[in-house]
Structure formats: structure tokens, C-alpha cells
Amino acid sequence: MCALTCLNPIAIALNLLLLVIAPLSGVHHPTIHDIITTQDIIAGDVFFEITEPAVLEYTYRLRPAKDFGVSFVSQRFTGIGLVLTQPSDACSKIRNYRELRGNVALIKRGDCSFLTKTINAEIAGAKAAIMTEFDDDSAEFEYYIEMVHDNTSREAHIPAGFLLGKNGVIIRSTLMSLRRPHAIINIPVNLTFVPPAQINHPPWLGW
Known part of the structure; x- marks a missing residue:
């Protein structure tokens, strides 16, 4: 009986010693950034970056349309304008087509x-x-909305994606306050080999 009870303090001491020695011996304990890969983050989504205005210079995530339009990866656009449509909902003919x-x-x-x-x-x-x-104030302000076909016989031949509402509100309000008709973007951007911690997410998303 004494052998068992007397060994417990020794075992505890050995475990504590190992905890002290392990960091000094170069043993690596994975962090959350080691476990989560960029491929996990992307998960079929598309990213673009704003290059102007400077206050919006971050990388933004898009959820591509599920079953209409073409793929964003079919062509890359560099230094292209991101233009607010008139009317804003684009449910009728767009007036600022020029x-x-x-x-x-x-x-x-x-x-x-x-x-x-x-x-x-x-x-x-x-x-x-x-x-x-x-x-x-929308209930979907902080959610990605799945964009699906409306079951008509029509088709679109350009890529389409959904941007998180929190990003949309800030981009729109910033452009309006600066009296800029558009931002300048690169789309899509390839983040495959960028470590998650180095992705330039907008700070208001709390990454």
C-alpha cells in the first residue's frame, strides 16, 4: 500500500518537470493558426482586395452564386472599379451604366x-x-446569403457573389462620405499559400 501512495508525489513531480523541460527542448505545440489552414478558411469562397481608397485597403470574402453565372476564377481583374449601382438594388435598368x-x-x-x-x-x-x-438593422447583416437561381429560363454570363453585409455597409458609407463613385479592386486574389494570420481582414470583423 505504501508503495502506491508514495509513488504519487514522485509521478506528479516528474510530470511537472516534463512541462518545464518540453518548451526548452524545442518540442512544438500547435497553435490555432497551425491547425486551421488557409484552405479551410477559403472553402470554395472567393476573395478580392480593395486598393483604393486607402481606408478600405483590406481583403474581402465573397460567397459565389450557387447555380447561376460563371466562375470568378475564369478571369482575373486588376485595378477594376467597384461601382455602386443606380438604382442601388439593380432591380430595374441601371442608370449609371456609363x-x-x-x-x-x-x-x-x-x-x-x-x-x-x-x-x-x-x-x-x-x-x-x-x-x-x-x-x-437587417437580421442578415452578419451572415453570408446563399444566392440561388430563381427558376426562370434566364441565365447570367458574368460571375456573381455575396459580400457580408457588415463589409457592404462600411464600403458604401465610406465611398459616399469621400464622395467617390467607386473603389478600385483586384478580383479574385489567390490566398492559397498565405498563412491565415497574414490575411489582411477588415478590422471591424474582429478576426
Whole structure:
């Protein structure tokens, strides 16, 4: 009986000694950034970066449309404009088509299908369509919305994706306060070999 009870303090002491020695011996204990890879973060999503204005210079995540439009990876656009559409919901003919032609449309979610918005952006000459939330009181403000086909016979021939509402509100309000008609972006950007801790996420997302 004494042998068992007397060994317990010795075992405890040995365990404590190992805890002290392990960091000094070069043994690596994985952190959360070692365990989570960039591939885990991407998970089929697309990223773009704003290069102007400087206050918005971050990397943003998009959830591509599920079953309409073409892939974002089919073509890369560098130094292209991200233009707020008029009307903001793009549910009717886009009035500022001259500014939008050859650029990417930033469109308010709601009031018509995502496919309708994308088709109207395509008709106006946009290279891609990004839908987002402009209402920070919306219940979906902090969620990615799955964009699906509206079951009509129509099709879109440009890529489309959903931007987190929190990002959409800040991008729109910043452009309006600076009286800028558009931001400058690169889309898509390849983050495959960028460590998660080095991705330049917007600070307001709390990464």
C-alpha cells in the first residue's frame, strides 16, 4: 500500500518537470493558426482586395452564386472599379451604366432575385456583380446569403457573389462620405499559400 501512495508525489513531480523541460527542448505545440489552414478558411469562397481608397485597403470574402453565372476564377481583374449601382438594388435598368461598363457592380440585396440583379448588371456592361446588405438593422447583416437561381429560363454570363453585409455597409458609407463613385479592386486574389494570420481582414470583423 505504501508503495502506491508514495509513488504519487514522485509521478506528479516528474510530470511537472516534463512541462518545464518540453518548451526548452524545442518540442512544438500547435497553435490555432497551425491547425486551421488557409484552405479551410477559403472553402470554395472567393476573395478580392480593395486598393483604393486607402481606408478600405483590406481583403474581402465573397460567397459565389450557387447555380447561376460563371466562375470568378475564369478571369482575373486588376485595378477594376467597384461601382455602386443606380438604382442601388439593380432591380430595374441601371442608370449609371456609363460608369459601370467594364467594372464590377456593387448592389443592394432585396426587392428582386439575385439573378435579376446580375442580369441587369450584365446588360449595363458590368464584368461581375457583388450583392450585399446596405441596412445594418437587417437580421442578415452578419451572415453570408446563399444566392440561388430563381427558376426562370434566364441565365447570367458574368460571375456573381455575396459580400457580408457588415463589409457592404462600411464600403458604401465610406465611398459616399469621400464622395467617390467607386473603389478600385483586384478580383479574385489567390490566398492559397498565405498563412491565415497574414490575411489582411477588415478590422471591424474582429478576426
